[in-house]
Amino acid sequence: MTASNATPEVALEARPAAAAAERGTPLLRRLRRLRWGVAAAAVLLLIVLSAVLAPLIAPHDPLVVDIRHRLAPPAWMAGGTPDHLLGTDQVGRDLLSRVIYGGRISLIVGVAAVILSASIGILLGLAAGYFGGAIDWTIMTVVNIVLTFPFVLLALAVIAVLGPSLPNMIAVLGVAGWPIYARVIRAETLALREREFITAGRALGMSHARLIFRQILPNLVSAGVVIATLQVAQVIVLESFLSFLGLGVQPPIPAWGNMLGEGRVYMLNSWWIAAFPGAAIFITTLVINLLGNALRDWLDPRLKL
Amino acid sequence: MRRYIARQVLQLIVVVIGISILSFGILHVIGDPVLLLLPQNAGKEEFERYRHLLGLDRPIYVQYWTFASNAVRGDFGRSWYGDAPVFRLVMERMPPTIYLTFAGLAVALLIAIPLGTLAALRRHSFVDTLCTILATAGQALPLFWLGIMLIIIFAVRLKLLPASGYGTWQHFLMPSLCLGMAFAPITMRLVRSGMIEVLSMDYIKTARSKGMAERRVVWKHAFRNASIPVVTVLGLQFGQLLGGAIITETVFAWPGVASLTVDSIRNQDFPVVQCAVVLLALIIVVVNLIVDVVVGLIDPRIRTGA
Numbered sequence: 001m002t003a004s005n006a007t008p009e010v011a012l013e014a015r016p017a018a019a020a021a022e023r024g025t026p027l028l029r030r031l032r033r034l035r036w037g038v039a040a041a042a043v044l045l046l047i048v049l050s051a052v053l054a055p056l057i058a059p060h061d062p063l064v065v066d067i068r069h070r071l072a073p074p075a076w077m078a079g080g081t082p083d084h085l086l087g088t089d090q091v092g093r094d095l096l097s098r099v100i101y102g103g104r105i106s107l108i109v110g111v112a113a114v115i116l117s118a119s120i121g122i123l124l125g126l127a128a129g130y131f132g133g134a135i136d137w138t139i140m141t142v143v144n145i146v147l148t149f150p151f152v153l154l155a156l157a158v159i160a161v162l163g164p165s166l167p168n169m170i171a172v173l174g175v176a177g178w179p180i181y182a183r184v185i186r187a188e189t190l191a192l193r194e195r196e197f198i199t200a201g202r203a204l205g206m207s208h209a210r211l212i213f214r215q216i217l218p219n220l221v222s223a224g225v226v227i228a229t230l231q232v233a234q235v236i237v238l239e240s241f242l243s244f245l246g247l248g249v250q251p252p253i254p255a256w257g258n259m260l261g262e263g264r265v266y267m268l269n270s271w272w273i274a275a276f277p278g279a280a281i282f283i284t285t286l287v288i289n290l291l292g293n294a295l296r297d298w299l300d301p302r303l304k305l
Numbered sequence: 306m307r308r309y310i311a312r313q314v315l316q317l318i319v320v321v322i323g324i325s326i327l328s329f330g331i332l333h334v335i336g337d338p339v340l341l342l343l344p345q346n347a348g349k350e351e352f353e354r355y356r357h358l359l360g361l362d363r364p365i366y367v368q369y370w371t372f373a374s375n376a377v378r379g380d381f382g383r384s385w386y387g388d389a390p391v392f393r394l395v396m397e398r399m400p401p402t403i404y405l406t407f408a409g410l411a412v413a414l415l416i417a418i419p420l421g422t423l424a425a426l427r428r429h430s431f432v433d434t435l436c437t438i439l440a441t442a443g444q445a446l447p448l449f450w451l452g453i454m455l456i457i458i459f460a461v462r463l464k465l466l467p468a469s470g471y472g473t474w475q476h477f478l479m480p481s482l483c484l485g486m487a488f489a490p491i492t493m494r495l496v497r498s499g500m501i502e503v504l505s506m507d508y509i510k511t512a513r514s515k516g517m518a519e520r521r522v523v524w525k526h527a528f529r530n531a532s533i534p535v536v537t538v539l540g541l542q543f544g545q546l547l548g549g550a551i552i553t554e555t556v557f558a559w560p561g562v563a564s565l566t567v568d569s570i571r572n573q574d575f576p577v578v579q580c581a582v583v584l585l586a587l588i589i590v591v592v593n594l595i596v597d598v599v600v601g602l603i604d605p606r607i608r609t610g611a
Contacts, residue, residue: 144316145323148589149582150548153566157331157582160570237447241552244449245567264453271457278450286445293441 037294040287047284051103058097059085062254066092071270087272090262095272098254099280105255106284109170109239110232116174118228121181122220126212128182129189140186143179151176151238159247169248173235181227188223192216222299229292233285240281256281306601313597317590324586328579329372333365338575342385381580386572391580395562399584401471402561405480406550410539412485413492420489421496422528425504436493443490448549452483452556469558480557484549488542495538499531506530533604540596544589 050057070092073080080087086095128139146154154176162168192198193216201215242248243257251258256277263274332338339355356362360371375381381391424436459479460468470476503509504527512522539546551563558564562581569577 141319141323145320145327148320148324148544148593149327149586150544150551150589152548152551153582153585156551156566156570157328157578160573160575160578161331233445240447241449245555247570260450260453267453267457268461271461274450274453274457278447278453281447281450282445285447286442289441289445 034294034298036290037298040290040294043283043287044291047103047287048107050100051107054097054101054104058094058100059083060094060097062093062097062101063252064093068092071266071273073270074272086276087270089259089273090266090270095276098259099256099276102254102256102259102277103280103284105166105243105249105253106236106239106257106281109166109173110236112170113173113177113235113239114228114231116170117177117231118181118224120175121178122185122217122224124178125182125185126189126216126220129186130193130208130212130216132190136186139182143182146176146179147183149176151234152241155238155242156245156247159242164242164247164250166249169239169242173238177231177235180231181224184223184227185220188220189216192219222295226292226296226300229288229295233288233292236288237281237285240277309601310598313594317594320590321587324590325373325376325583326369328582328586329369332575332579333361333368342573376583381583382576384569384574384577386569386574386577391576394577395565395580395584398560398562398565400561401559402547402550402554402563402585403588404477405484405553405559405561406547408477408481409484409488409550409553410546412481413488416485416489417492417496418528421493422500422523424493424497425500426523428501433497436497440490440493443486446487448483448487448552449556451486452479452553455479455483456556471560480553480559483556484546484553487549487553488546491542492535492539495535496531499534500527503527503531533600536596537600540593540600543592543596547585547589 066088069081069084069088070090072084072088072092074087074095075082075085077087084094084096086099089095089098124139124143128136155172158172158176159168162172198211198215201211206215239248240255240257240260243255244261246258246261248257249255251262259277260274260281263270263272263277266273338359339352339361342359343352343355353362360368379392381395383389384391384394387394420432420436420439424433427433456468456479459466466475466479467473509522509527512526513519517526550561551566553559554561554563555567562585566578566581569575569581
């Protein structure tokens with residue numbers, strides 16, 4: 001959900017696991033405790049694979065129109081055919097194939113936008129935390145301003161000016177998403193800056209750049225990875241919302257959001273057109289969130305997000 | 306206390322200026338109003354004439370100053386589409402958005418307070434696990450899809466509620482349920498963790514050992530204290546709540562600011578978008594300020610500690 005963009009979500013307390021369950025090698029034990037995360041990772045891997053291998057596994061061409069078989073229900077309902085497992089849409093395109101291909105857009109946008117916002121946010125967070133003073137004040141003021149804006153509103157306004165397209169969407173979501181990284185990385189940097197190894201490095205005459213990138217940054221990798229994972233889910237939801245409004249990837253290219261938007265018109269009789277792409281968004285976000293939470297518990301349990 | 310409020314107000318002013326620069330910049334730096342306004346096949350001199358007419362050939366800081374000083378007086382220009390004053394257009398659509406936001410918040414609290422409290426009282430029980438599962442699933446649920454599914458179930462299949470529109474209390478049910486369900490997971494987690502922390506305090510043990518009724522311990526002693534962090538974080542989340550209301554509006558054709566904004570984007574009516582963005586951001590900032598001040602009044606540790 002977009003509403004949880006900057007959630008200071010409280011880490012779930014580690015459960016006092018029963019001693020009996022604590023058998024096996026340390027790695028196995030760890031994996032067992034994170035079984036939800038492992039399961040989520042497996043599902044996510046499936047989703048990613050099916051998107052990457054879409055041309056091989058999709059039963060039909062997602063763009064081929066077959067007007068004679070339009071609005072066919074899913075295979076298990078009366079009137080459905082095994083040829084179209086999830087049914088067809090308003091012009092007879094195979095829904096399963098479109099859902100599989102649609103994952104490509106969501107994943108590309110999610111990953112690309114997150115790489116962009118993580119790069120900006122981590123750099124600015126490091127600068128704010130390391131240098132402090134006026135640099136810190138300026139960066140944090142900008143962070144507060146951008147965080148005040150609902151993400152959706154900012155994205156809408158920028159897309160309105162730039163016009164809808166895939167690169168524009170990646171740019172907007174990437175640029176709008178950086179403050180959360182900056183805030184967390186800044187706080188972590190502030191704490192690290194006071195540690196002995198930094199003082200030692202400074203005494204040895206290391207440059208600022210070396211201290212920041214070789215000494216501090218490696219300690220922030222886990223925090224960065226956890227936020228980035230959770231942010232991918234946020235970005236996917238937002239991308240699909242923009243596409244849903246017709247401000248994202250343009251039809252006929254299938255994206256989960258624009259399929260949902262098109263399906264809305266037909267929901268009176270053909271609920272499946274809107275339901276399946278939506279379910280795809282839901283499952284993808286769910287497993288990414290689960291994976292993100294598991295990564296946090298594993299890598300950095302005290303991280304508050 | 307006065308210094309605390311002054312500091313918050315100062316911060317508010319900085320943020321508002323920042324927002325105005327941002328929304329001005331989106332149109333004038335990233336985009337070009339003339340390109341949006343004129344047809345693509347318009348001649349070069351036509352572009353220049355319009356540029357001059359709109360004052361776009363002046364230095365950018367002069368343009369910003371004109372925009373900002375007019376905006377302070379409530380003048381955001383006229384709509385490119387209908388030629389009405391933009392400020393009035395946006396203000397007319399503001400009440401439905403605000404009603405929806407608060408209705409959604411109410412639903413979220415109605416779901417989150419009982420469930421979160423129960424989960425905190427019976428930690429690691431079935432109820433707690435169920436709440437965690439619901440919260441995790443709820444956070445992954447795309448708000449606009451949830452809205453469409455509600456419409457399919459309650460309006461199309463069961464024919465109980467109107468699918469969209471505004472006016473009667475029936476129109477309120479689905480949108481506020483939708484927004485509330487989207488916001489409940491975060492709220493529930495806040496209530497749960499707040500209650501867990503407070504319930505481990507010594508004064509709760511004292512109250513219990515005095516033989517005070519459990520209900521009184523939970524609601525009078527624990528919940529009141531646990532509500533402070535909940536209110537603070539919810540205040541900070543108000544922008545996200547409003548963002549959720551924006552999404553909800555577009556699904557249910559709710560005649561609020563968001564629908565106006567989306568329609569204006571489709572019509573390329575940028576002054577309306579600009580005004581809506583600035584006013585919504587202003588509301589968020591003011592709500593954040595009020596929450597900060599109220600929390601500072603309730604809990605003196607916050608205002609001195611900050």
